[in-house]
Amino acid sequence: MPDGTALDRTKLLAARYRAATDRPYLASALYSLTVVPTAAVPTMGVDRHWRCYVSPAFVDATPVQELAGVWIHEAAHLLRDHHGRAGRLPAADQRDHARINLAQDCEINDDLIADGLPLPAGRVVPGDFGLADGQLFEAYLPGIPPQPHHDCGSGAHGRPAPWDLDGKAGPCVSPVEAEALRRATAEAMRGHERARGHLPGGWRRWAQEVLEPTVDWRRVLAGAVREAVAWAGGAVDYTYRRPSRRAPALRGAVLPSLRRPLPRVAIVIDTSGSMGEDDLAAALAEVTGVLREVGVRGDRVSVLACDADVQAVTRVASAEQVELGGGGGTDMRVGIAAALAQRDRPQVVIVLTDGYTPWPAEIASCRLIAALVGDAPPDPPAWVETVRLGPTPGRPT
Template sequence: MPAPGEPAPGAPALDRTKLLAARFKAAGDRPYLASALYSLTVVPTAAVPTMGVDRYWRCYVSPAFVDATPVEELAGVWIHEVAHLLRDHHGRASRLPAADQRDRARLNLAQDCEINDDLLADRLRLPASRVVPGDFGLPTGRLFEEYLAGVPPQPHPHDCGSGAHGVPAPWELPGRGGAASVGDVEAAALRRATAEAMRAHERSRGTLPGGWKRWAEQVLEPVVDWRRVLAGAVREAVAWAGGAVDYTYRRPSRRTPALRGVVLPSLRRPLPRVAIVIDTSGSMGDDELGAALAEVTGVLREVGVGANRVSVLACDADVQAVSRVTSAGQVELGGGGGTDMRVGIARALASRERPQVVIVLTDGFTPWPHEPQTCRLIAGLVGEDPPNPPGWVETVRVR
């Protein structure tokens, strides 16, 4: 097998003029991809069947493939390969279960499905050998993680390189040596610059493909792990509510033995009471609600707020049930009608054991109290694009 960058004996030399003309066309037709495309370093090799990329932004090119492919299709392949790198496919692949990471052929095909349906919708020409979700009976517009389970085992290898599936191919250069390369910091900057160029292009022309639009939004406005944010909000609210201290003689101060005949009280930090108001209207999903509720109850146990200090109110247009729980599995979600979380909040605050913290889990399509409450109020908004509650409500988006 010839080394990367060296032609095989008798193999045609790389037609760089044709290859670079195709890149020029790709960058001219999709100018928001120009910086990323021109960051790729060309490495000719007969060992790669078509074109592929490694994680260091080196593009391995078969001279025979370039000779056999029209410039317009080569431009589409350039965009396909750089899309693997822009969408961080190798980084995302590293977070999959080990068994999925080892099945490089299926993984690579799922990644190609994510890319190619967007490129074809953008009227780009690709070689006839390209794969799309419809080849496996899958819907368009999904991420490769969603496609992976629907791609059957493959008898023939399919390899776009470590820039796609994350595992170095035999035809790749070792590490970052041997040719110009792009490191992780530079790659992150390229992704952000490309996303900003896409947003500017959309504002001026309004023609950005849907898949690229979603990707640019994710890069420029990344979704923070809602579990971490929700846990932080609950911990901070509990600490705030329990911040008040008082004196008690039930446990005398440790200084008492030093003062003969005098009993000193000790300081006590009371644990707050917490109410969880759950939206059980028809628009809510049980899976999302269960995940959010499990997160909340787990954090409360962690900070020492036991089940005897937590009440759960299942609520749609009216309060359906009030129950004390020790785990999320004990909650029965009733209701299913309209939504008015004001009813649940008012019911919680009217109870004899008034809570200092109220956590509302809802899709956001509900009226809210007109003014700040006397308790700490946290809204966990479940689902896609929920409307914002009033500014004084602490908000965590559960996606």
Template sequence: MTVEEPAALDRTKILAARYKAAGDRPYLASALYAMTIIGTDHVPTMGVDRHWRCYVSPRFVAGTPVPELAAVLIHEVSHLLRDHHTRADRLPAAAQRDPVRTNLAQDCEINDDLLSDRLPLPAGRVVPADFGLPAGELFETYLPRIPPTPHAHDCGSGAHGQARAWELPGAAEGVGTVEGDALRRTTAEAMRSHERSRGFLPGGWKRWAQEIMEPVVDWRTVLAGAVREAVAWAGGAVDYTYRRPSRRTAALRGVVLPSLRRPLPRVAIVVDTSGSMGEDDLGAAMAEITGVLREVGVRGNRVTVLACDADVHAVSRVVSAEQVVLGGGGGTDMRVGIEAARAAPERPQVIIVLTDGYTPWLEAPASSRLIAALIGADPPAPPAWAETVRIPPGMP
């Protein structure tokens, strides 16, 4: 489909609105000027596609003051900066079939920030309070609590991800994925600079900029990677065995050659059971660790768990997290648990310590590979020789 730009579009006015939006909020300037403005009678106000093309109604432009036009441009570019279309693509199939509700939830995520920034949005704008919902949440949280709505403003595929008939085909004169990511990072950096120099930034934008500049990596992914890598390292040593003769034996009459084997390592999990540790967090972390170990074939009598505060209270062989016996509840000294693990008759090659970090540590690297899984909001760092995975409290 080809969209002809109506002659009636007051391009000077819409460009003046963009100039005002960029001047009043300079941290949005790069994103605002990256949008391609396209006039069309097929949208009631404005909408964007996922290629950063902004479709504008000439009638809306003619009847709306420049400050309000500037606010709507900021609203539309907010969909693109917050990558709403990509996030919408990750929704369950049932939610993707209702782009109207998705758009409403996305508008709720955006508009509470814009109103707190005193932007003059036009009448009829949607805010969380319209549905009895609190401000400051993400659209994925709002979506299940918004009732089905037959008609609502359509911000286009740049918001809910579903292509509309009034959008141009292809990506001509548009912004690609890599350029879009670069614009988001540039905008986040500008927001941080603005906040340092001028002080105020809406809460939603502040959180968004922090996430762009300091993306949160799922602790489960990091922990799983560390455990797998440590197990692979510990199992890297090979040995000879006659239980499975070498395939070359058949070529040598009367001679039996051994084959190489890669032994599975033994793993010790030292669990901090001092009073400051939460059982739910410990249980979640234990489940992740035992799940990864099971995937790589380390299970049963090859995994030992030591419950420890200032002393070792329980030692158990486990197959699942439910079998762990947590004792203690007093002071904290993980050195005792680590040394007890190393002193066992079957010395572990990998030691994983689950702790809040408020513990003394060994002064020198242990002979075993050691992973410190730190649970808490701001745990102190372990020694540099320990591999560290940080697990936030109350993690999902």
């Protein structure tokens, strides 16, 4: 080493072995870290390639049990994809990597301390800033004032550190391998909890999010609507309003040209007594917004309010123009049949419902999307494209 201090590799690796033995669900992640000795790092730090930069002086001064906690702390930065999440922060926040690192350490250390892990002096916890335990670093960040802080490396805050090696220098873990490690670790945590019955709350939440990620229903619904509209709009028809470009080659003949008309869309809204107004308003606003983006608007969109019968049929350009009526029983078959019986037959039908309704017995002659609201709506027939919206935040379940 430049400062003449040699790394006590035996002590460092003994600490990693202790960490992996005491918490076997972290073993794969811990042993995927490549050790890089350097006097440039103040303690220990990681980069996004799963290289762990280690100060020999820090290893000499730190007991093995505390080194084991630091190993787990650094692995947690990578397992929780802190550098990736930091890259999604607003640009102004990204520039203050010391505050980001502090917030990330708060997210990790409260879990490690609750798990009984000793950490070196100087570690930070949410209580140091008057913040509650158990939050993600994005929630902690606004409550942390600017101040100096030791650097856990680019694998934490995402900004290049002075000691970082070139991306391809030495062993490294690829992004695909990192995702596989995260999933394997989450599965090991779930197995450990079933066998031993104990897992820190932060790790339990993290494992659940990795294995059962929360999907933004707005993005799913928007994708389904866009795809259905593109599918219907891909149909072509012949028109004589605009002559074919091949017509000049055939004297005396008028050739039609092909056109791609915008599809007509019907939105069938379940207005039965079991539906919540907040759910309907949120879903309808998303649907009409997507239709507006793809150019389907005005008289090409019809909305049918339906419980056990069709209460109203309107042509709308925005969600504010919809008037919902009903409040009785539920039978979306009536609404779907009425939509398809319109003079301007729709190519896409979107049904907003809680799912407690009969469905048609056969595949509809159009693209049919069911947007299901509520906690646990029953499944529609397999041939119906389904998007589960879940409960509206803040609404009692």
